[in-house]
Amino acid sequence: MTTNGPDRIRAAFARAHQQGRAAFMPYQMLGHPSLQASPEIISALAGAGADLFELGLPFSDPLADGPTVQAAGQIALNNGVTVAQCLAMVSDLRRELPDPPFCLMGYINPILAYGTERFLRAAAEAGVDGLIVPDLPPDEPEAEEIAALCARFGIAPIYLLAPTSTAERIELGVLRSQGFVYLVSVAGVTGTRAALPADLSSFVQRVRRIADRRPASERPYIAVGFGIGTPEVSAAVARIADGVIVGSALVKLAGSSEQPAEAVAELGAALGAAARRSVASADVAAE
DSSP states (O other), X not given: OOOOXXXXXXXHHHHHHHTTBOEEEEEEETXXXXXXXXXXXXXXXXXXXXXXXXXXXXXXXXXXXXXXXXXXXXXXXXXXXXXXXHHHHHHHHHHHOXXXXXXXXXXXHHHHHXXXXXXXXXXXXXXXXXXXXXXXXXXXXXXXXHHHHHHHHTOEEEOEEOTTOOHHHHHHHXXXXXXXXXXXXXXXXXXXXXXXXXXXXXXXXXXXXXXXXXXXXXXXXXXXXXXXXXXXXXXXXXXXOSEEEEOHHHHHHHHHOSSHHHHHHHHHHHHHHHTBOXXXXXXXXXX
C-alpha cells in the first residue's frame, strides 16, 4: 500500500503559506499521559488549528529529548505502549482526522527491532505521512535504505539539521528531505527556552538557499523546533520559517493538567495564532 505523504505534507504547509502564516505542528508522545488521553489530546489539538502533527514513539534511550519528553516516553512505556500499539493509535486517529498529516518521530532501534520494511508498510497502512528519525543522520548507510523504503510506501523522510551540522550534512539533509526540513533551533536536547538564538535567522536563510535549488515541485518547506514554548517565541520563529514545531511545553501540560485535552488545546490555539505573519519564504508551489 502506498500513500502520498510528501504531497500531503507540502499541501499543509502551502495552505498555511497562502494564508500568510507559518504552519503549526504540535508534538505529542503516543501513549502519554495515558492510552485513553493521548488520542483525545491529539484530536483536541486538531480542533485548535494544528496543521500537521509530530507523533512520538516512546523509546527507553531518547538521546535528543530533554527531561520533559524523556519522562513522557517513560510514562508511555510504563503504560505498556508498544510500536504496534502506536501504529494502531495512528490508524484510529486517521479515521477520525482524515486531513492533517501525521509524521512519526521515532529512534532507529525500535524501528530496526520491529523490522524496517514491516514498520514502514504498517505505518503507511495506518496513514502515516512522514518519518523523522533523530538519531539517523542523512549520511548514514541505513538512511539510504530507509529513504528507499519510504519512497516505496509513499512516506516522506524528514531529516533534522542543527546549527552545528556540517555543510555536507546540510546539503544532503535538504536533498533527501521531502515535505519539509526539520531545523533544530539550538545545539542540544528538546525543551522550552525564553528566547531564540541570535544566529537562528542566518541558519534558516542558509538552509533556504540550498532548498531553493530544488525544483519547485520538490522543494521542502523549512520548519523549526526545539525550544519553542510560548506565543512570543512561536511568533519569532514564524517570522523566519515556514513551520513552528512545539513539543515540550505541550507535553508538560498534557502530563500535569487534570483536563489535559482542554489545557493542551488552549495553549496550542495560542501558539498557532501567534504563528500568523507575513510569508517568510519565496514562492513555493503547492502540490
